[in-house]
Amino acid sequence: EPEVTQTPSHQVTQMGQEVILRCVPISNHLYFYWYRQILGQKVEFLVSFYNNEISEKSEIFDDQFSVERPDGSNFTLKIRSTKLEDSAMYFCASSEAGGDRGENEQYFGPGTRLTVT
Amino acid sequence: AQKVTQAQTEISVVEKEDVTLDCVYETRDTTYYLFWYKQPPSGELVFLIRRNSFDEQNEISGRYSWNFQKSTSSFNFTITASQVVDSAVYFCALSAPNTGNQFYFGTGTSLTVIP
Numbered sequence: 001e002p003e004v005t006q007t008p009s010h011q012v013t014q015m016g017q018e019v020i021l022r023c024v025p026i027s028n029h030l031y032f033y034w035y036r037q038i039l040g041q042k043v044e045f046l047v048s049f050y051n052n053e054i055s056e057k058s059e060i061f062d063d064q065f066s067v068e069r070p071d072g073s074n075f076t077l078k079i080r081s082t083k084l085e086d087s088a089m090y091f092c093a094s095s096e097a098g099g100d101r102g103e104n105e106q107y108f109g110p111g112t113r114l115t116v117t
Numbered sequence: 118a119q120k121v122t123q124a125q126t127e128i129s130v131v132e133k134e135d136v137t138l139d140c141v142y143e144t145r146d147t148t149y150y151l152f153w154y155k156q157p158p159s160g161e162l163v164f165l166i167r168r169n170s171f172d173e174q175n176e177i178s179g180r181y182s183w184n185f186q187k188s189t190s191s192f193n194f195t196i197t198a199s200q201v202v203d204s205a206v207y208f209c210a211l212s213a214p215n216t217g218n219q220f221y222f223g224t225g226t227s228l229t230v231i232p
């Protein structure tokens with residue numbers, strides 16, 4: 001069964017460093033998402049991406065964050081200058097279509113645990 | 118604005134007991150989707166079910182069942198004859214086309230099934 005994959009599974013970085021989290025969505029999916037889950041808290045939406053541009057973003061997704069689809073398979077989340085409060089699990093998700101077509105099931109990757117020290 | 122409330126933070130049951138996880142949502146949209154995800158200790162999010170706002174039919178899948186009631190804006194999840202492997206955090210979520218299809222998650226209910 002197709003699945004979303006994410007690398008690395010765990011990333012440790014020092015405050016102020018740049019990190020890139022990588023995701024490979026399911027191959028025929030067109031919509032891509034990043035979510036964040038601070039330890040013990042709920043999963044929060046960061047950004048959605050469609051047709052090579054951001055379609056929605058939350059207030060969490062400030063100028064320190066950026067997303068990119070550098071080729072036909074990868075979808076990346078970059079944090080330019082990490083802060084302690086960026087420590088969290090980051091989930092990538094993809095869906096075949098948007099909700100207006102009723103096919104809104106988002107498939108989540110296993111997550112990347114980011115630890116900022 | 119969209120909002121999902123899971124009032125139960127933690128639940129403990131003894132194996133083979135039935136347990137219901139509550140989910141109450143708020144939305145002004147007429148078209149929306151409701152979901153349940155399971156997050157085991159390993160951390161991944163496992164899809165359990167999707168319901169659209171036009172389909173209030175309850176659903177049963179093995180030991181799992183879901184009760185969707187628009188009149189009370191609730192989408193409750195029942196596990197029958199719980200097992201230790203059911204121990205996890207369960208998240209209810211809502212999405213809607215009018216808010217870009219992003220998921221709004223509840224705060225989760227941590228279920229512990231005691232052998």
